[in-house]
Amino acid sequence: MTLSDTQLEAFDQQGYVFFPDCFCEAEIALLRAEADGILKLDRPEVWREKTGAPRTAFAAHRFSEVFGLLARHPRLVEPLRQLFGEDVYVHQFKLNAKAAFEGDVWQWHQDYGTWARDDGMPEARAMNIAVFLDAVMPINGPLLLIPKSHKQGVFAAGHDKATTSYPLWTLDKETVTRLAQEAESDGGAGIVAPTGKPGSVLMFHGNLVHASPPNITPYPRKIVYLTLCAVSNHITKFTRPEFIAHRDFTPIVPGDDDSLLDYARAHRVAAE
Amino acid sequence: MTLSDTQLEAFDQQGYVFFPDCFCEAEIALLRAEADGILKLDRPEVWREKTGAPRTAFAAHRFSEVFGLLARHPRLVEPLRQLFGEDVYVHQFKLNAKAAFEGDVWQWHQDYGTWARDDGMPEARAMNIAVFLDAVMPINGPLLLIPKSHKQGVFAAGHDKATTSYPLWTLDKETVTRLAQEAESDGGAGIVAPTGKPGSVLMFHGNLVHASPPNITPYPRKIVYLTLCAVSNHITKFTRPEFIAHRDFTPIVPGDDDSLLDYARAHRVAAE
Numbered sequence: 107m108t109l110s111d112t113q114l115e116a117f118d119q120q121g122y123v124f125f126p127d128c129f130c131e132a133e134i135a136l137l138r139a140e141a142d143g144i145l146k147l148d149r150p151e152v153w154r155e156k157t158g159a160p161r162t163a164f165a166a167h168r169f170s171e172v173f174g175l176l177a178r179h180p181r182l183v184e185p186l187r188q189l190f191g192e193d194v195y196v197h198q199f200k201l202n203a204k205a206a207f208e209g210d211v212w213q214w215h216q217d218y219g220t221w222a223r224d225d226g227m228p229e230a231r232a233m234n235i236a237v238f239l240d241a242v243m244p245i246n247g248p249l250l251l252i253p254k255s256h257k258q259g260v261f262a263a264g265h266d267k268a269t270t271s272y273p274l275w276t277l278d279k280e281t282v283t284r285l286a287q288e289a290e291s292d293g294g295a296g297i298v299a300p301t302g303k304p305g306s307v308l309m310f311h312g313n314l315v316h317a318s319p320p321n322i323t324p325y326p327r328k329i330v331y332l333t334l335c336a337v338s339n340h341i342t343k344f345t346r347p348e349f350i351a352h353r354d355f356t357p358i359v360p361g362d363d364d365s366l367l368d369y370a371r372a373h374r375v376a377a378e
Numbered sequence: 379m380t381l382s383d384t385q386l387e388a389f390d391q392q393g394y395v396f397f398p399d400c401f402c403e404a405e406i407a408l409l410r411a412e413a414d415g416i417l418k419l420d421r422p423e424v425w426r427e428k429t430g431a432p433r434t435a436f437a438a439h440r441f442s443e444v445f446g447l448l449a450r451h452p453r454l455v456e457p458l459r460q461l462f463g464e465d466v467y468v469h470q471f472k473l474n475a476k477a478a479f480e481g482d483v484w485q486w487h488q489d490y491g492t493w494a495r496d497d498g499m500p501e502a503r504a505m506n507i508a509v510f511l512d513a514v515m516p517i518n519g520p521l522l523l524i525p526k527s528h529k530q531g532v533f534a535a536g537h538d539k540a541t542t543s544y545p546l547w548t549l550d551k552e553t554v555t556r557l558a559q560e561a562e563s564d565g566g567a568g569i570v571a572p573t574g575k576p577g578s579v580l581m582f583h584g585n586l587v588h589a590s591p592p593n594i595t596p597y598p599r600k601i602v603y604l605t606l607c608a609v610s611n612h613i614t615k616f617t618r619p620e621f622i623a624h625r626d627f628t629p630i631v632p633g634d635d636d637s638l639l640d641y642a643r644a645h646r647v648a649a650e
Contacts, residue, residue, distance in 0.1 A: 209550050211594060244516030245571055250595070279479050283596040297595055299517055322483060322591045323522070323569055324555040 108188050117189075121256035121314040124300045128181055129237065133366040136373075138239045138304070140172040141328050145203050151349050153271055155160050159208035161271055163201040165349040172331070173199070176368060179358040180300035182235050182332055185309065190231050190336040193357030197221065197232050197341065198333035198350060201239075204247045209321035213269055213276040217333070218312035220275050225351045226343030230260075230312040232335035238306040239328040247321035248299040249308065249329070255285045256311035277315060285315055334358070344371045379453045380460050389461075393528035393586040396572045399510065400453055400579035405638040408645075410511045410576070412444040413600050414452065414637070417475050423621050425543055431480035433543055435473040437621040445471070445602070447641060452632040454604055455506045457581065462503055462608040465629030468495070470605035470622060473511075476519045481593035485541055485548040489605070490584035491532050491546050497611050497623045498615030502532075502584040504607035510578040513601040519593035520571040521580065521601070527557045528583035549587060557587055 109123065117123045129137070143150065145160035152163045167177035176182070177196055186194050195197055202216070221227040237343060242248045263275035286296030300308050310316065321327055340355040362368070381395065389395045401409070417424065417432035424435045448454070449468055458466050475481060489506055493499040514520045525637035535547035558568030572580050582588065593599055607613070612627040634640070 126382055206555070206620055209616070211592065213594070245522055245591075247591075250517055279596070283478070286596050296597075297517055317594055319517075319519075319594045320483065321593055324551070324558050325568075 107184050110184050115138065117309070117311070120253045121371050122253070122300070122308060122310035124302070125307040126302045127305060129305035129366070131305065132370055134239060134304040136172055136366055136370045137176060137237070137330070140170055141201050141239055141330070144170060144201060150347075155205070156271060157208045157211050159205040160203040161210065162203065165199055165352070166201055167196065167199045168349070169174055172200075172366070172369060175365045176330065177332055177360055178289050178358050178361045179365065180363050182237070182260065182307070183334065183358050183360045186233060186235070186334045189233070190219050193333040193337045195337050195340065195357060196332065197227075197335040198331070198352065200331050202329050202331060203261045204318065204321045204327040204329070206324045206326045207322060209247050209327065211320050212318045213274060214282045214315055214317040214375050215263065215276050216260060216313050216315055219263050221312065221341065221351075222260060223275055224343070224345050225341040227319055227335065227339060229339050229343045231339040232280055232333060234310060234312070235332045235334065236308040236310070237330040237332070238302060238304050238308075239330060240326050241303050242301045242306070242327055242329070243325065244299055244301055246323045246325040246327040248301050248327070249316055250297050251298050251310060251320050252282070252285045252297055252315040253294055255287045255289065255315035256313040258313075260313065261315075269333055282315065379456050381457050383483065389563040389581070389583070392525045394523055394525075394572070394580060394582035396574070397579040398574045399577060401577035401638070404642055406511060406576040408444055408638055408642045409448060409509070409602070410600065412442055413473055413511055413602070416473060422619075427477070427480055427482050428543060429480045431477040432475040432593065433482065434475065435469055437624070438473055439468065440621070444638070444641060445473075447633055447637045448509065448602065449604055450630045451637065452635050454509070454579070455606065455630050455632045458505060458507070458606045461505070464488045465609045466606040467609050467612065467627045467629060468604065468624055469499075469607040470603070470624065472603050474601050474603060476590065476593045476599040476601070478596045478598045479568045479594060481599065483592050484590045485546060486537055486554045486587055486589040487535065487546050487548050488532060488585050488587055491535050493584065493613065493623075494532060495547055496578060496615070496617050497613040499611060499613045500504050501611050504584050504605060504609040506582060506584070507604045507606065508580040508582070509575060509602040509604070510576050510580075511602060512598050513575050514573045514578070514599055514601070515597065516571060516573055518595045518597040518599040519590050520573050520599070521588055521590050522569050522571050523582060524554070524557045524569055524587045525561045525566055527561065527587035530585075532585065533587075554587065616634050
């Protein structure tokens with residue numbers, strides 16, 4: 107899978123590209139079943155909300171064969187190699203649960219702000235790719251993006267260690283308000299919330315300002331975030347646990363496009 | 379304004395009716411300016427979020443001439459007189475701020491659950507009418523309703539005094555999940571979020587289960603909730619402050635349909 111000229115232009119201008127039908131139902135069924143199992147595990151990579159509900163599972167591609175296949179899936183890896191013009195490695199892999207009723211807020215932030223400050227990543231040549239494992243709806247805590255906010259570099263941020271269980275460099279209200287106004291100024295939306303069925307994929311620039319509200323509905327909203335970084339842009343500071351900011355900069359060798367379907371078929375056979 | 383047969387049927391089946399263009403821009407501009415002033419007041423009727431941002435102003439129809447006009451506006455009062463087949467009085471009047479960035483959650487609840495338990499209201503012959511003073515969008519903490527959930531009476535509830543500054547009888551997760559599933563069972567939505575421009579109005583049954591998520595966006599989402607009760611159904615227990623649950627059961631005499639516009643005109647002249 108490669109990005110078209112239209113997609114490349116949209117990404118450059120808006121800071122994100124959305125693919126409504128990237129993975130099929132069979133692939134997502136496999137990933138979702140695996141995710142549900144992982145979120146129940148009691149291990150250091152699985153972080154919880156203040157209520158005890160699962161919040162984030164890190165590095166599942168290291169201990170789950172299924173997520174290992176996803177982390178090197180060509181539909182995710184190829185577009186990033188195309189964008190960065192070089193090989194990429196996995197900087198972070200996380201499964202965000204945004205559990206029904208209990209999934210808490212992620213405050214306004216830029217991903218690269220954290221990668222630069224905490225991990226010493228030289229440039230914003232890394233990016234999050236969000237794979238929807240559940241339907242993402244306006245009501246169940248969708249990702250909110252401020253279009254075009256990736257054009258102004260890294261903003262000042264405060265280190266929020268209080269709001270949720272996960273420390274985050276967050277932007278102040280004045281900056282978020284100004285950026286939304288600027289996004290509106292030429293007739294566009296100040297904030298967009300890409301929503302869609304399971305299997306949709308969202309790629310967004312490391313400097314794109316985003317957040318997600320709590321989920322107060324009965325509908326869980328699991329998303330896998332695969333963070334791929336250009337190999338030449340690897341991190342230089344190791345302040346966070348290895349399972350949060352990886353130190354293995356080996357280039358990904360993309361797998362087969364059918365790898366998840368093949369696994370699902372083999373697994374079904376094995377289970378019978 | 380009276381409800382059509384179609385609207386009456388929708389209300390009976392779904393538990394709510396939405397009017398996208400009930401008040402015009404000039405009327406809303408007047409109400410919004412008044413609301414912004416009221417939310418800054420330091421008086422017992424104005425409650426704040428834990429952060430200090432305004433959350434709710436009660437009984438503004440008693441100390442604001444503009445909101446006094448709204449509380450007896452025929453577009454709000456007449457449909458309720460029609461529905462209940464008798465005169466109505468103001469049981470509660472509140473302006474919910476859902477402030478930009480700081481507006482907090484309202485957990486899942488039924489309004490009549492509180493009116494029955496705390497105020498001794500005999501039957502669910504009272505109703506909230508929501509008047510949107512700002513654009514209500516999917517992203518800025520809209521009201522979430524579970525269609526048809528008004529058909530099963532009052533559910534068991536716990537008295538939540540911890541989540542926000544306003545004590546509320548809230549439903550458990552199992553009940554909310556079941557009701558959303560039931561609403562979905564005949565092909566409808568499990569949860570709806572009526573959204574629309576300022577001036578839209580939403581009427582919903584006293585037993586309709588609803589909630590609203592926090593507002594993490596720069597867009598404020600002010601809504602006036604006018605609670606009208608059939609006069610013969612007046613409350614019998616006075617456990618809450620009078621400005622929260624009124625004890626004056628005098629029937630409303632509806633005002634003039636142009637009352638807000640007339641006020642705006644007169645006010646503008648006076649200001650020159």
